Amino acid sequence: MSATYTRTHVYLPFADPYLTCELCHRWVTGWHNPDKCGCDEPVTNQPCSCRAGVTSACPSWSPVDGCQCAQQLGAVGHGVPPARTELLYRKTATGGSA
Numbered sequence: 001m002s003a004t005y006t007r008t009h010v011y012l013p014f015a016d017p018y019l020t021c022e023l024c025h026r027w028v029t030g031w032h033n034p035d036k037c038g039c040d041e042p043v044t045n046q047p048c049s050c051r052a053g054v055t056s057a058c059p060s061w062s063p064v065d066g067c068q069c070a071q072q073l074g075a076v077g078h079g080v081p082p083a084r085t086e087l088l089y090r091k092t093a094t095g096g097s098a
Ligand SMILES: [Zn+2]
Pocket: 008, 009, 010, 032, 033, 034, 037, 038, 039, 040, 041
């Protein structure tokens, strides 16, 4: 596939910061929505650009309280996701490998 990073795409952030890509297992901060974007490119995870689903690394996350693993499970069995801003808008940098 040919990478055409000449235009700016619209990415929608996920509320849950603990989502990971089902394909590459990296943190996912948002997704590309072609309807919102108005382009013909597929739905992809960001920033990895995989065409895959997402799965939450945190079984106890809630929109109100965040990660409850330490309280509910006694241990946090997942890593800490990177800050949103680090990942979400890295797309335009040099438009190459990710
Ligand atoms: Zn787009």
